[in-house]
Amino acid sequence: MNPQAEKLNQLIREINPSVFDLLSYRGRNIFFPTKGLVKQGLDAKGKKINASIGMAMEDDGSPLRLKAIDNKLNLPPEETFPYASSYGKNELRDIWKEIIREKNPTLGKHPISRPVVTNALTHGLSICGYLFVNEGDKIIMPDLFWGNYKLLFENAYGGQLEHFPLFSGQNFNTEGLKERLNSPGMKKIVLLNFPNNPTGYTPTEIEVQEITTIINDAAENGKKIVLLTDDAYFGLVYEPGIYRESIFSPMANLHKNVLAVKVDGATKEDYAWGFRVGFITFSNKLMNDEMARCLEDKAAGAVRGNVSNCPHLSQSLLLTAYNSPDYKEDKERKVKLLKSRYEKVKEVVLGKYINSEYFDIVPNNSGYFMCLKLKGIDAEEVRQVLLNKYDTGIMAIGDLIRVAYSSLATDLIELLFENIQNACHDVKKGNY
Ligand SMILES: Cc1ncc(COP(=O)(O)O)c(C=O)c1O
Numbered sequence: 001m002n003p004q005a006e007k008l009n010q011l012i013r014e015i016n017p018s019v020f021d022l023l024s025y026r027g028r029n030i031f032f033p034t035k036g037l038v039k040q041g042l043d044a045k046g047k048k049i050n051a052s053i054g055m056a057m058e059d060d061g062s063p064l065r066l067k068a069i070d071n072k073l074n075l076p077p078e079e080t081f082p083y084a085s086s087y088g089k090n091e092l093r094d095i096w097k098e099i100i101r102e103k104n105p106t107l108g109k110h111p112i113s114r115p116v117v118t119n120a121l122t123h124g125l126s127i128c129g130y131l132f133v134n135e136g137d138k139i140i141m142p143d144l145f146w147g148n149y150k151l152l153f154e155n156a157y158g159g160q161l162e163h164f165p166l167f168s169g170q171n172f173n174t175e176g177l178k179e180r181l182n183s184p185g186m187k188k189i190v191l192l193n194f195p196n197n198p199t200g201y202t203p204t205e206i207e208v209q210e211i212t213t214i215i216n217d218a219a220e221n222g223k224k225i226v227l228l229t230d231d232a233y234f235g236l237v238y239e240p241g242i243y244r245e246s247i248f249s250p251m252a253n254l255h256k257n258v259l260a261v262k263v264d265g266a267t268k269e270d271y272a273w274g275f276r277v278g279f280i281t282f283s284n285k286l287m288n289d290e291m292a293r294c295l296e297d298k299a300a301g302a303v304r305g306n307v308s309n310c311p312h313l314s315q316s317l318l319l320t321a322y323n324s325p326d327y328k329e330d331k332e333r334k335v336k337l338l339k340s341r342y343e344k345v346k347e348v349v350l351g352k353y354i355n356s357e358y359f360d361i362v363p364n365n366s367g368y369f370m371c372l373k374l375k376g377i378d379a380e381e382v383r384q385v386l387l388n389k390y391d392t393g394i395m396a397i398g399d400l401i402r403v404a405y406s407s408l409a410t411d412l413i414e415l416l417f418e419n420i421q422n423a424c425h426d427v428k429k430g431n432y
Pocket of ligand 1: 193
């Protein structure tokens with residue numbers, strides 16, 4: 001093992017051996033190289049003659065660049081063309097950390113790491129796989145989940161998704177989580193994604209208290225738990241009584257055996273899908289600056305060995321947004337727009353389809369989506385009929401139809417559900 005990795009491991013072990021125990025083999029081996037090329041590049045920064053790094057410069061020392069690109073950008077070339085650090089732009093990391101605290105007030109002053117920038121959330125989750133998942137490790141999560149988790153954790157790292165039913169009746173299935181968590185084995189990896197894709201469900205405040213107790217009890221019983229939160233749709237909560245913070249908040253300071261890992265970013269909550277900027281942030285009961293730095297080094301090392309670093313242009317654009325006095329107000333307007341679509345969906349489905357003979361409405365209160373659970377009708381067949389006969393696209397996931405009302409003008413919502421109802425009728429009658 002590289003001595004730099006060994007050093008990080010030793011520090012982590014000294015502060016909290018449970019955190020070390022949660023690292024995968026890859027996670028134990030990774031480090032951010034502070035010697036070698038990166039170090040030499042940093043040493044040369046600011047020197048009159050810098051012939052060290054693999055970039056090209058104009059004669060005036062600014063980044064060498066093509067006019068066709070430069071003409072489109074009104075940010076300084078130094079903020080867009082050069083490589084960003086593998087950790088991400090420091091100003092962006094710091095402002096995002098502040099934003100996390102602001103949006104999750106119950107974190108209080110409890111230490112959290114400085115967020116490391118990832119190539120959006122998919123990559124942040126992949127870094128979690130890298131750091132924590134060994135071949136054969138199970139990743140506990142609800143049975144309704146973002147399908148890409150399979151490629152992310154199973155194909156890439158040899159993990160195995162282990163599901164529990166998301167719902168018990170109309171509520172979050174806390175017992176299902178408890179059962180999975182208390183199954184044999186001391187290391188547990190749990191992934192929770194709220195607002196959930198595909199259902200658009202976020203647990204209530206009471207359910208989150210129950211989840212927190214379950215995790216704490218398991219940790220008390222000696223389980224070592226890495227609790228990953230996929231906060232892709234953070235902030236889009238439309239009903240009272242629904243938990244508004246990330247589940248990272250109650251986990252951060254819960255128990256020394258619980259390592260909380262927050263994966264979040266601009267993609268969905270700042271409507272910047274193609275920018276590819278996300279973050280990974282750690283916390284633990286015994287978190288201090290040193291442990292934070294060790295985990296940041298490991299995450300940044302994994303980023304470096306994976307995609308080297310993340311888009312500088314996108315990071316700079318987002319930094320501009322987060323520093324803009326209009327940011328919060330503008331964002332609030334967009335949340336209101338999505339909420340108004342949610343309300344329209346609610347009005348339509350509760351008004352007309354609550355007793356549909358073709359589908360049940362899956363509990364939802366947040367996010368981009370809602371689902372209909374078909375009653376003995378094939379969802380893929382319904383999808384085909386919707387495409388071919390009704391000029392309508394939805395997602396078919398098992399026996400669910402997922403409706404992304406986030407992407408639909410409000411005045412089309414009524415027609416969408418009418419089309420779904422009609423397509424279900426057609427499929428049931430074999431009439432298409
Ligand atoms: C639950 C969830 N997590 C993560 C992602 C991926 O986000 P990103 O585009 O930032 O990689 C998605 C995208 O659909 C998602 O639904």
